[in-house]
Amino acid sequence: MHEEQVEQQEDAAAEVDDRLLRLAADFENYKKRAARERDEYVTFANERLIKELLPVLDDLERALQAAVEHEEAKLEEGVELVHRSLASLLERNGVKEISTEGKFDPHVHEALLSQPSEAEQGTVIDVMQKGYTIGDRVVRPARVIVSE
DSSP: OHHHHHHHHHHHHHHHHHHHHHHHHHHHHHHHHHHHHHHHHHHHHHHHHHHHHHHHHHHHHHHHHHHHTTOHHHHHHHHHHHHHHHHHHHHHTTEEEOOOSSBOOTTTEEEEEEEOOSSOTTBEEEEEEOOEEETTEEEEOEEEEEEO
């Protein structure tokens, strides 16, 4: 009877080992599938953005062609069109310009230098480069000059 119990326990242990091996294999397959799906998601997200950027590229090419043909009025109009198109596309995708009105905020502004000014100390007095956010994340801080 004792040998029979040992044999049953060995069979049970072998069954548990087998289940653990299968579970580990399933988990590895899941990790590979999740990584593949994540890569596909990034690729397709970029594809959507690229499809939206292509008309902006077309507008830019038309503006450059106007420059080659020395049509200054069309060039200016074309560049304005490209700017509006790109700004609109970015806005539709959640990109917002960082406000530079008022006090310097180190979370969204990067102070390039400070200058004496009539404005209150720590006030943004000039913008050297606009900053942008997407959602709550700063993509690029606004580069500003601050009053002393």
